[in-house]
Amino acid sequence: MTKRSGLEKNNDLYFIYFLILGLATLAFGITDLIVTITGSEYSIGVLNIPNDGFRGGWGGLIILFAGIFYLSGLKDLYEIHQLAKVVMGSILIWIIAGTDIFAMITESIPGGEDGGWFNTAQGFLGTYAPPYAPAIFLLPFSLVVIFCIHKYYKKI
Amino acid sequence: MKILLMGHPNVGKSVFFNRLTAANIIESNYPGTTVDYTKGYMRLEGKDIEIIDVPGTFSLEPKDKAEEVAVRMLHESKGSKVMCVIDASKVERGLYLALEIIEQGFSVVIALNMWDVAIDKNIDIDAKKLEQILGIPVVPTVGISGEGIFALVSRLKDATPVKVEDIVERTEGIKHKANTPDERWALIEGISKKIVTFGEYQHTLKDAIGDFTVKPATGIPFAIAVLYGFWSIFGSFAGFFTDGFLVKIFDEHWLPWLQAVFPGGLGNWFYALIVDVGHLENGVLAASDNCFESFGALSSGLFVPVGVVLPAIFIFYLMLALLEDIGYMPRLAVLIDTVLHKIGLHGYAIVPSVLALGCNVPAVGATRILETKKQRFMMMTLLAVFIPCGAQIGIMQDVIPGSIGFVMLYLMAGYFIFGYILNKVIPGRIPEILMDVPPYQKPMSRNISRKVWMRTSGFLKVAVPLVIFGSLLVNVLYLAGTIDWLGNILAPMFEGWFGVPRETAGPLVAAFLRKDLAVAQLSAIEMTKYQMISAVVLVSIYFPCIATFAMMLREGGKTFLGSLAVLLVVVFTWGGLLHLLWKLMGVA
Numbered sequence: 037m038t039k040r041s042g043l044e045k046n047n048d049l050y051f052i053y054f055l056i057l058g059l060a061t062l063a064f065g066i067t068d069l070i071v072t073i074t075g076s077e078y079s080i081g082v083l084n085i086p087n088d089g090f091r092g093g094w095g096g097l098i099i100l101f102a103g104i105f106y107l108s109g110l111k112d113l114y115e116i117h118q119l120a121k122v123v124m125g126s127i128l129i130w131i132i133a134g135t136d137i138f139a140m141i142t143e144s145i146p147g148g149e150d151g152g153w154f155n156t157a158q159g160f161l162g163t164y165a166p167p168y169a170p171a172i173f174l175l176p177f178s179l180v181v182i183f184c185i186h187k188y189y190k191k192i
Numbered sequence: 193m194k195i196l197l198m199g200h201p202n203v204g205k206s207v208f209f210n211r212l213t214a215a216n217i218i219e220s221n222y223p224g225t226t227v228d229y230t231k232g233y234m235r236l237e238g239k240d241i242e243i244i245d246v247p248g249t250f251s252l253e254p255k256d257k258a259e260e261v262a263v264r265m266l267h268e269s270k271g272s273k274v275m276c277v278i279d280a281s282k283v284e285r286g287l288y289l290a291l292e293i294i295e296q297g298f299s300v301v302i303a304l305n306m307w308d309v310a311i312d313k314n315i316d317i318d319a320k321k322l323e324q325i326l327g328i329p330v331v332p333t334v335g336i337s338g339e340g341i342f343a344l345v346s347r348l349k350d351a352t353p354v355k356v357e358d359i360v361e362r363t364e365g366i367k368h369k370a371n372t373p374d375e376r377w378a379l380i381e382g383i384s385k386k387i388v389t390f391g392e393y394q395h396t397l398k399d400a401i402g403d404f405t406v407k408p409a410t411g412i413p414f415a416i417a418v419l420y421g422f423w424s425i426f427g428s429f430a431g432f433f434t435d436g437f438l439v440k441i442f443d444e445h446w447l448p449w450l451q452a453v454f455p456g457g458l459g460n461w462f463y464a465l466i467v468d469v470g471h472l473e474n475g476v477l478a479a480s481d482n483c484f485e486s487f488g489a490l491s492s493g494l495f496v497p498v499g500v501v502l503p504a505i506f507i508f509y510l511m512l513a514l515l516e517d518i519g520y521m522p523r524l525a526v527l528i529d530t531v532l533h534k535i536g537l538h539g540y541a542i543v544p545s546v547l548a549l550g551c552n553v554p555a556v557g558a559t560r561i562l563e564t565k566k567q568r569f570m571m572m573t574l575l576a577v578f579i580p581c582g583a584q585i586g587i588m589q590d591v592i593p594g595s596i597g598f599v600m601l602y603l604m605a606g607y608f609i610f611g612y613i614l615n616k617v618i619p620g621r622i623p624e625i626l627m628d629v630p631p632y633q634k635p636m637s638r639n640i641s642r643k644v645w646m647r648t649s650g651f652l653k654v655a656v657p658l659v660i661f662g663s664l665l666v667n668v669l670y671l672a673g674t675i676d677w678l679g680n681i682l683a684p685m686f687e688g689w690f691g692v693p694r695e696t697a698g699p700l701v702a703a704f705l706r707k708d709l710a711v712a713q714l715s716a717i718e719m720t721k722y723q724m725i726s727a728v729v730l731v732s733i734y735f736p737c738i739a740t741f742a743m744m745l746r747e748g749g750k751t752f753l754g755s756l757a758v759l760l761v762v763v764f765t766w767g768g769l770l771h772l773l774w775k776l777m778g779v780a
């Protein structure tokens with residue numbers, strides 16, 4: 037080995053960060069599955085757990101997987117295969133959050149069955165109002181991996 | 193002079209072909225994209241030169257039908273020059289084929305393609321030295337950026353036949369000839385020692401993720417997420433255009449306009465064919481208020497392909513192109529390999545299967561990458577029977593959004609169960625293959641947009657005329673009373689065995705032309721949710737559409753009769769079983 041990865045510095049910090057994120061993700065995934073299986077409605081404040089078979093069931097399962105990816109990759113993050121697992125965890129969250137946001141956008145623009153061609157300004161903005169699904173909340177925290185990738189390639 | 197583009201699968205031959213000619217060939221990041229040869233013309237020194245994109249082949253002993261085409265092309269083209277494309281990051285493998293071609297007496301130029309990948313991997317190749325040893329032009333190229341292609345073409349004139357003995361001599365240190373595979377490999381090793389140096393190579397993030405996406409424990413969760421994303425985007429996008437805008441345009445503007453300006457009016461047979469057959473309301477003929485029910489060639493006939501199916505097909509092909517070019521498909525193939533082995537196929541069967549979700553026609557062609565007759569027959573039959581095409585899925589999403597998941601699952605179960613049975617009863621072997629997994633790549637917008645455009649416009653050219661013709665035909669049959677007659681004769685079968693209304697006869701006639709049209713017509717028939725599911729399943733598994741039919745006949749020849757026999761068995765068992773299931777559940 038010639039150079040060391042920039043991720044070796046502050047290794048503990050990354051460990052703690054992804055431990056917390058991983059546990060939170062895991063918890064969201066499990067809640068999502070339970071809510072879907074029991075068929076209950078679950079909405080507190082700005083958080084809404086989807087409970088349909090597709091977004092709640094498959095989506096919940098994928099969030100659970102994301103949590104497992106985080107937890108299995110967080111040790112020795114400067115090792116490329118470990119970093120890769122954490123990155124894959126984030127990619128799973130991006131897929132769920134990304135498709136959620138895409139669905140919101142496609143819903144917000146047309147006027148709906150009885151409306152005009154396009155939505156009203158109010159209706160448009162209303163689509164983006166909370167509550168949001170867990171993946172949306174996880175999204176900003178998952179973006180930290182981009183910083184990690186950057187750090188990894190910056191040799192020290 | 194004629195030029196053949198030859199080389200291993202997935203080394204960039206089609207990229208070269210598209211650059212050299214003004215043609216458009218599908219290029220994708222997985223082996224076996226091109227399964228038939230394509231001719232094109234290149235202008236060189238004021239002359240048009242024929243150039244042929246040949247399917248990829250590993251050696252001159254063909255192992256599948258696509259490779260057979262390649263070898264046959266070579267044998268039919270004595271005297272032409274061969275542009276041998278080699279993956280520079282795997283020179284040894286490519287040189288084997290090059291040596292075989294040289295041995296046959298062809299004039300060869302070698303393109304060391306993927307030069308950029310070799311540099312990334314710290315592989316250093318002395319192209320000058322290789323040229324000197326082989327005695328033929330060798331040019332480093334990067335297909336995707338076009339680097340080196342001009343130089344390659346300008347060296348074509350320097351290509352002359354060389355003797356392998358001379359190559360052996362120039363390699364030095366090789367004492368024997370190169371007539372057997374072993375001797376050839378020994379020669380290649382000798383050459384490679386002289387020209388290739390491997391530098392230190394560190395695994396990159398791309399490689400690591402590449403590894404994890406093929407290992408089952410990490411790859412399967414990832415595949416689930418990819419399919420989730422695929423389906424979710426597909427639904428949102430198609431819903432945005434169809435429900436958001438196109439339904440409105442067709443139902444509130446196009447149909448009323450047609451009804452107002454078209455001569456004739458309700459009850460007139462010509463008006464019924466073209467615009468609106470109407471429906472009975474308390475014994476009075478009333479105008480339709482949507483394009484699903486009007487059945488006219490210009491109303492339903494346009495609404496189905498343009499209003500519903502076009503957005504679905506477009507987004508499907510866009511995402512498929514992304515997955516193809518990133519290089520995800522071969523990974524999916526490896527992941528599903530064990531499962532598909534149980535039904536006598538192997539992982540690469542996923543390529544025709546996924547293509548079939550877009551359109552069954554190219555999928556039947558793609559079965560050429562499978563090795564044995566048995567596998568090709570099974571694959572063709574299974575996909576024609578059990579895989580609904582993108583057009584049909586698009587319309588199902590609109591007509592039976594709540595039940596589409598079940599329909600897909602039921603069809604998938606059929607695919608595996610009948611695959612298992614076919615594998616047991618059909619004689620023939622299933623060879624093991626080693627799957628080549630290319631590295632992940634950044635997709636290029638130029639290639640993506642070209643592919644999506646080619647496939648989507650290809651769809652429109654076939655679908656629009658067929659749907660319009662199909663609605664005309666079914667309308668004529670209705671007006672002539674043929675459909676009612678057919679429905680009455682077949683009523684015991686429809687109602688007794690399959691548990692669907694006898695009116696299903698009409699859509700089933702339409703299904704032979706277009707499945708999307710058939711599902712649209714089903715939606716106008718009064719029935720329960722469960723009857724609807726049965727009817728949609730019937731439409732899927734009963735005859736393939738006419739275009740697929742023709743392709744199967746072309747690719748399969750006589751085995752097509754076998755496919756038809758299987759199909760009949762499947763329709764009666766799998767269709768009847770669903771009725772039984774409903775009965776057990778107490779809903780039929």
Ligand SMILES: Nc1nc2c(ncn2[C@@H]2O[C@H](COP(=O)(O)OP(=O)(O)OP(=O)(O)O)[C@@H](O)[C@H]2O)c(=O)[nH]1
Binds near residue numbers: 199219227333
């Ligand atoms: N990085 C890199 N990628 C390339 C280069 N040339 C081609 N590719 C990519 O390699 C993949 C395969 O290209 P194709 O032209 O479809 O390969 P082919 O040889 O025709 O393959 P088959 O039809 O399967 O035999 C595509 O994703 C191309 O974008 C190159 O020089 N560098």
Ligand SMILES: [Mg+2]
Binds near residue numbers: 226
């Ligand atoms: Mg090709």
